[in-house]
Amino acid sequence: MSRIRLPYWPVLLLALCSCRKDVEQFAAYTPSAQDLSNWLAEQVPGTSTHSTFTLNNLTTDKVLETPSGARIFLTDTDNLFSDPITGLPVLCSTCPDLKVEVTEVLDKSDIVARGLNTIDKDGILFESGGMVRVTVTCNGKQLALLPDRNLKIQLPIIGTQSGYFVFSQNMGKWTNSNQEVFEAVWPVSNGSTYAGYELLVKNLGWSACGRHLTDSTSSFCIELPSGFADQNTLAYLIFKHQNIVVPLQYDLGQNKFCYPNIPAGFQVQLVAVSKLGERFWLGKAETEVGTNATFTLGTQEISKEAVLNFVKSL
Numbered sequence: 356m357s358r359i360r361l362p363y364w365p366v367l368l369l370a371l372c373s374c375r376k377d378v379e380q381f382a383a384y385t386p387s388a389q390d391l392s393n394w395l396a397e398q399v400p401g402t403s404t405h406s407t408f409t410l411n412n413l414t415t416d417k418v419l420e421t422p423s424g425a426r427i428f429l430t431d432t433d434n435l436f437s438d439p440i441t442g443l444p445v446l447c448s449t450c451p452d453l454k455v456e457v458t459e460v461l462d463k464s465d466i467v468a469r470g471l472n473t474i475d476k477d478g479i480l481f482e483s484g485g486m487v488r489v490t491v492t493c494n495g496k497q498l499a500l501l502p503d504r505n506l507k508i509q510l511p512i513i514g515t516q517s518g519y520f521v522f523s524q525n526m527g528k529w530t531n532s533n534q535e536v537f538e539a540v541w542p543v544s545n546g547s548t549y550a551g552y553e554l555l556v557k558n559l560g561w562s563a564c565g566r567h568l569t570d571s572t573s574s575f576c577i578e579l580p581s582g583f584a585d586q587n588t589l590a591y592l593i594f595k596h597q598n599i600v601v602p603l604q605y606d607l608g609q610n611k612f613c614y615p616n617i618p619a620g621f622q623v624q625l626v627a628v629s630k631l632g633e634r635f636w637l638g639k640a641e642t643e644v645g646t647n648a649t650f651t652l653g654t655q656e657i658s659k660e661a662v663l664n665f666v667k668s669l
Contacts, residue, residue: 417429570620
């Protein structure tokens with residue numbers, strides 16, 4: 356009987372492979388946080404929160420009214436706007452295509468979706484009574500308000516309160532103008548009467564009704580599972596009973612999302628929305644803010660539609 360001899364090295368290789376343990380491999384994903392932010396901005400806000408008005412050679416005062424009942428007053432229109440580069444007046448009566456765009460942000464879901472916050476330039480939190488952006492163009496060219504003029508804006512708000520001031524945004528940072536916000540009541544075209552806030556703003560762009568939180572503050576952090584970081588996650592601390600939204604910043608050294616100036620004793624909702632490849636993840640919890648606290652937040656995979664519904668419900 357003859358013997359068939361197999362080469363030694365293939366047998367050894369088969370033996371080694373059969374004994375090899377499973378190895379976990381980390382799947383690298385392209386950064387997705389900015390895409391996630393853009394997607395929320397497109398999908399969450401209602402269409403009625405953005406209005407565009409086109410006016411031709413406007414020669415009289417005009418009150419613009421949005422579907423929500425907000426009003427923007429254009430007064431003495433030939434002495435209202437300027438070219439932001441030259442500073443020269445732009446007369447509405449000579450502009451054949453004057454376009455006024457109004458964006459309203461009245462709740463926390465829109466603050467999150469539009470990438471806004473309620474933090475002033477010094478890092479102090481403020482409670483929002485509503486935000487609005489007004490932009491004006493003439494023949495497609497951006498305009499500014501003349502230095503000595505202001506724009507009156509009325510925002511419909513249920514349950515107005517005193518103590519609010521006009522905040523304006525510049526380079527993404529909010530500044531308290533110390534201009535008082537007034538409570539007002541006004542009729543609208545459908546015969547209804549609205550109540551809300553009246554703002555006198557000195558700059559086009561984003562404005563807000565705001566009042567500072569004056570409580571003492573300390574740091575607050577959330578810790579997510581491994582793999583969830585600023586490249587793929589948007590994390591927020593959202594106050595339950597105040598219109599306050601705080602985007603948390605990723606601390607690479609601690610591997611946590613944190614903010615250094617959070618008042619203790621408030622009921623808050625912790626939110627982390629993530630996108631890894633084409634999969635969406637959500638972390639959520641409610642707690643009371645403590646002093647120098649860290650909260651461990653778990654996440655679970657959910658559908659794209661569930662992410663939208665959750666953010667809309669904030």
